[in-house]
Amino acid sequence: MVTMRDELKGMFGREVDLVSRRGIEASRNICRRLAILESAERIYGA
Numbered sequence: 001m002v003t004m005r006d007e008l009k010g011m012f013g014r015e016v017d018l019v020s021r022r023g024i025e026a027s028r029n030i031c032r033r034l035a036i037l038e039s040a041e042r043i044y045g046a
Contacts, residue, residue, distance in 0.1 A: 008016045021040070027033040 005016055005018050008018075021037075024033055024036050024040075
């Protein structure tokens, strides 16, 4: 996961955070949780 984060950082030119969907679903901040889950897009599926 560190390699992926470093590659994305290089592509976007800024820090990125990689968080699992389960981690977002467990968030206590409902506003943030809903905003993230409603706009989530799968960019890679194995």
